[in-house]
Amino acid sequence: MIGTVLTALLSHWRRRPFQLATLLLGLSLATALWSGVQAINAEARKSYAEAASILGGGLSELVRTDGGVIPVKTYAALRKAGWLVSPLVDGWLSAEGGRVRLLGMDPFTIPQGTGIAAAVDPSLYPELIGTNGKLLANPATATRLPELKDRLRVIEDLTPNMVLADITTAQELLNLAGFSRLFLAPNQPLLRPGLASVAPKLAIKPPATANDLGRLTDSFHLNLTAFGLLSFAVGLAIVHGTVGLAFEQRRPVLRTLRALGVSARRIVLCLIAELLTLALVAGALGIVVGYLMATALLPDVAATLRGLYGATVNDALTLSPLWWLGGVGIACVGTAVAAANGLWRVARMPPLAPARPRAWIMASDRAMRWQAGGAAVCLAGALGAATVGGGLVSGFVLVGGFLTAAALFLPMILSSLIALMARWSSGPIGQWFWADTRQQLPGLSLALMALLLALAANVGVGTMVASFRATFAGWLDQRLVSDLYVTVEDEADIPALMAFLEDRSDAVLPIWHVDAEVMGAPAEIYGVVDHPIYAANWPLLSALPDTWRQLAAGTGALVNEQLARREEMSLGDRLPLPGGWTATVIGIYSDYGNPLGQVVLPLDALTRHYPDVDRSDFGILVPEQNRETLTAALTEEFGLPEDRITDQGAIKEFSLSVFERTFAVTAALNFLTLAVAGVAILTSLLTLASMRLPQLAPAWALGLTRTTLGKLEFIRALVLAALTFTFALPVGLVLAWMLLAIINVEAFGWRLPMHLFPLDWAVLGALSLGAAGLASIWPAYQLAKRPAADLNRVFSHER
Amino acid sequence: MLLDVHGLKKGFPGSERQITVLDGVSLSLDAGEVVALTGESGSGKSTLLHIIAGLEPTDDGSVLFDGEDVCCMDDGGRAALRRSSIGIVFQQFNLIPSLNVRQNLVFHARLAGRAASVDLPALAASLGLADHLEKFPEDLSGGEQQRVAIGRAVASEPKLVMADEPTGNLDESTGQAVFDLLLALARRTGAALLIATHSMHLAKAADRRLHLSHGRLTE
Ligand SMILES: Nc1ncnc2c1ncn2[C@@H]1O[C@H](COP(=O)(O)OP(=O)(O)O)[C@@H](O)[C@H]1O
Numbered sequence A: 001m002i003g004t005v006l007t008a009l010l011s012h013w014r015r016r017p018f019q020l021a022t023l024l025l026g027l028s029l030a031t032a033l034w035s036g037v038q039a040i041n042a043e044a045r046k047s048y049a050e051a052a053s054i055l056g057g058g059l060s061e062l063v064r065t066d067g068g069v070i071p072v073k074t075y076a077a078l079r080k081a082g083w084l085v086s087p088l089v090d091g092w093l094s095a096e097g098g099r100v101r102l103l104g105m106d107p108f109t110i111p112q113g114t115g116i117a118a119a120v121d122p123s124l125y126p127e128l129i130g131t132n133g134k135l136l137a138n139p140a141t142a143t144r145l146p147e148l149k150d151r152l153r154v155i156e157d158l159t160p161n162m163v164l165a166d167i168t169t170a171q172e173l174l175n176l177a178g179f180s181r182l183f184l185a186p187n188q189p190l191l192r193p194g195l196a197s198v199a200p201k202l203a204i205k206p207p208a209t210a211n212d213l214g215r216l217t218d219s220f221h222l223n224l225t226a227f228g229l230l231s232f233a234v235g236l237a238i239v240h241g242t243v244g245l246a247f248e249q250r251r252p253v254l255r256t257l258r259a260l261g262v263s264a265r266r267i268v269l270c271l272i273a274e275l276l277t278l279a280l281v282a283g284a285l286g287i288v289v290g291y292l293m294a295t296a297l298l299p300d301v302a303a304t305l306r307g308l309y310g311a312t313v314n315d316a317l318t319l320s321p322l323w324w325l326g327g328v329g330i331a332c333v334g335t336a337v338a339a340a341n342g343l344w345r346v347a348r349m350p351p352l353a354p355a356r357p358r359a360w361i362m363a364s365d366r367a368m369r370w371q372a373g374g375a376a377v378c379l380a381g382a383l384g385a386a387t388v389g390g391g392l393v394s395g396f397v398l399v400g401g402f403l404t405a406a407a408l409f410l411p412m413i414l415s416s417l418i419a420l421m422a423r424w425s426s427g428p429i430g431q432w433f434w435a436d437t438r439q440q441l442p443g444l445s446l447a448l449m450a451l452l453l454a455l456a457a458n459v460g461v462g463t464m465v466a467s468f469r470a471t472f473a474g475w476l477d478q479r480l481v482s483d484l485y486v487t488v489e490d491e492a493d494i495p496a497l498m499a500f501l502e503d504r505s506d507a508v509l510p511i512w513h514v515d516a517e518v519m520g521a522p523a524e525i526y527g528v529v530d531h532p533i534y535a536a537n538w539p540l541l542s543a544l545p546d547t548w549r550q551l552a553a554g555t556g557a558l559v560n561e562q563l564a565r566r567e568e569m570s571l572g573d574r575l576p577l578p579g580g581w582t583a584t585v586i587g588i589y590s591d592y593g594n595p596l597g598q599v600v601l602p603l604d605a606l607t608r609h610y611p612d613v614d615r616s617d618f619g620i621l622v623p624e625q626n627r628e629t630l631t632a633a634l635t636e637e638f639g640l641p642e643d644r645i646t647d648q649g650a651i652k653e654f655s656l657s658v659f660e661r662t663f664a665v666t667a668a669l670n671f672l673t674l675a676v677a678g679v680a681i682l683t684s685l686l687t688l689a690s691m692r693l694p695q696l697a698p699a700w701a702l703g704l705t706r707t708t709l710g711k712l713e714f715i716r717a718l719v720l721a722a723l724t725f726t727f728a729l730p731v732g733l734v735l736a737w738m739l740l741a742i743i744n745v746e747a748f749g750w751r752l753p754m755h756l757f758p759l760d761w762a763v764l765g766a767l768s769l770g771a772a773g774l775a776s777i778w779p780a781y782q783l784a785k786r787p788a789a790d791l792n793r794v795f796s797h798e799r
Numbered sequence B: 001m002l003l004d005v006h007g008l009k010k011g012f013p014g015s016e017r018q019i020t021v022l023d024g025v026s027l028s029l030d031a032g033e034v035v036a037l038t039g040e041s042g043s044g045k046s047t048l049l050h051i052i053a054g055l056e057p058t059d060d061g062s063v064l065f066d067g068e069d070v071c072c073m074d075d076g077g078r079a080a081l082r083r084s085s086i087g088i089v090f091q092q093f094n095l096i097p098s099l100n101v102r103q104n105l106v107f108h109a110r111l112a113g114r115a116a117s118v119d120l121p122a123l124a125a126s127l128g129l130a131d132h133l134e135k136f137p138e139d140l141s142g143g144e145q146q147r148v149a150i151g152r153a154v155a156s157e158p159k160l161v162m163a164d165e166p167t168g169n170l171d172e173s174t175g176q177a178v179f180d181l182l183l184a185l186a187r188r189t190g191a192a193l194l195i196a197t198h199s200m201h202l203a204k205a206a207d208r209r210l211h212l213s214h215g216r217l218t219e
């Protein structure tokens, strides 16, 4: 019997393939966008976890408190005193497409159970040790290191973007005299002298976790998730519309089924089975599309994460069965959410309930008032979250609540605007047009809400991105004070280089730094010499009148915006620095795109407190016209390899390209959301078209030709899209402000000025008109070509 | 006795006070009997049929179908009764628009699990629908649609067929033909037939006539 009922229910879709296609399209798009984003996030998280496990493997480590290199003799002293420690060298190799992490370990002492020990088969140890020891890398990483080709040994399932080697090999490649860290074996002898007496400069650092990277990249993933969620919601709008309509259209059938002896419970069960089937089909489709989408976007995402956070993420997807199940699950959940209302009504429907498909479409004014009430609640909740709470999550609650409120307000606003137009319009056609538009509004409102969200997200994110690009480019221009940047291979070459550059350049500016922990988080400490170019170029957000003079005098330090915000520091505060000394904050500078805190000290203070600084980088000031000659001289006469010299333009280009790639991902998601909204409009128009005959027939009978009616349909879609866009613009700008002033600050620790780009809005406006126009062409054409008999029939059996 | 209705009362909430539609209606029907139910429009004929079929609850009274009280059944029980023992023909035809004539004809029989015993060609021939089997309801005239509905009702071999103004939407001569067909098919299958109509002319062909007015039944 279930089979018979299902045949009757399913036959509906066979007779309305377009409606079915709409439903499947909406559902699979929603699933695709959602699961695509999830795939990207999952892949990234997996990579973080892999990296964390290989870096730490759950063991505590000994590190230098000042972030410097641990000398071999300290290590030897520890071993002699009975400490079970194993040295590790950790650094970066330059490679094609970004840096690659190099880990050097000691096969003889490395504790079992560390990630590295687990990753390397002991049978490989003999190949690693020795003066020409091999390096281990996975195939993708190996291809990025052509210079080391002869020394690479490819291991299939090694963590991406990482090279493992023996400790001496790593020291040689990184040009390092000591060790970066020491692993502490889990079982230490009880009787051993305290750390303070053997190695006073070392401290115990708890095991690294995936969270360290996770924290940094959280905001990026939260952003992606928010977009996924938004697209999912927009897709569900389509599903809700089609499913609700299909229920309502089939009400007479449901009533007949009841009369023929099918109980309400059975009908609901059959409807659930039907929806489940649709959800499974759409879910499967959606997963495939989502997979393709994720595959297409992942390289950009990986590049972004590498550039922005130094996080290594696989370029290729390896998804767990759980992800596939999750995709199907979300399709089912989405269907359930979208269909709950319809199912509920069917379950409670008395057997003789009349069918009113038009009533479903023409939701009452009361519903609109309810929506407006809901909007007010959302807005209040959003503002409450923003004032009471703090942090990224409440920022997202604010954004989410605000967008929902705007969407819920939309029908009411459109309705009032249309009423206003109706008041102004004269002539019977105009009056009929506006009255008819207003009547169609409830049926279209879901699609228009989707359009609103897509447009607002576009304006908001677009403004943020463009503001960022404008600010960042300008900032880079200032910040990259030197014309050429060089890196020496051996610090012994430095005096020779200085002498060489003495009268070939205007100035040589050391860019020396140490990586250290400042106030409990990883940070960089730089040293600068006293040179007027800094005062002229360095973009300070807050400064004393004589900041640079004071810095030169050695009485303070500059910090970047993210460190200042994180630690709530302002000018005059004392900044505790590794090594147990403090400096006064005398300036705060903007440092876009850097996830780390940064401190700038006078160069001599840097070298005095941290003798182990990395001294290999220099900036050179040289007039534009001499730049090429100097580059040539450096490589040919001085013998510096070409890849150790970078000019300002190349750095700028690289930095900008990182952000372009970040925003390529956002732009793709943006566009997809807009496309989904376009589909929502098309489908609503088409479903409406089939039930609008009783509305159109009288106008036709009173003398409007079908062509005119068709044209009016087209115009109506444009008018509604234009009105929606007009409302979306301020919503989008408020969104942009929220993103720049709240989300960005919480997520990255820096605040961007907002720039406006009216040209972009014009393009977007045209795009939304285009989408609406495109969506309405087919329904309008169908109406214009509708046989007169169809319209006539409305009069012959009006029920 | 197939059907025994006793002391049925039913009212609907009106704008000011309760409107009593059925005020103590009793009737009985034997197997195979053909009874016409007449009455003005709005006198409560449809309400009575709906209550008998378990589509509408009563305020008071009992409906015994084959000795079982319809009013005491739950929704599932009433549905099972309609499925296996009652065929209903509505004024509005109520075919399933997305199924073709062939599928509509056997639909009720399939629900009742009796599709195997339906002789579709013979049924279609007797309904005059042999050429329309692959058509969809919207492509048929009103008379043809009602013949499909009648065929659907009798094909499931119910003990009782109830028809609610089956000719109400048809013109006079088509109505007469449809009515004759219904009568003939009911007699041939041995089903009892309870037919609501406000046409005295049609009612004459029944074994017995009941008149409903002011909530009460008279012979
Ligand atoms: N669901 C209902 N709600 C309120 N009044 C109803 C309902 N169904 C029927 N009625 C009223 O009950 C009376 C009898 O209706 P009905 O049984 O359809 O009469 P008939 O079929 O004889 O024309 C009418 O006055 C009708 O308005």
Ligand SMILES: [Mg+2]
Binding pocket: B042, B045, B046, B047, B164, B165
């Ligand atoms: Mg009636």
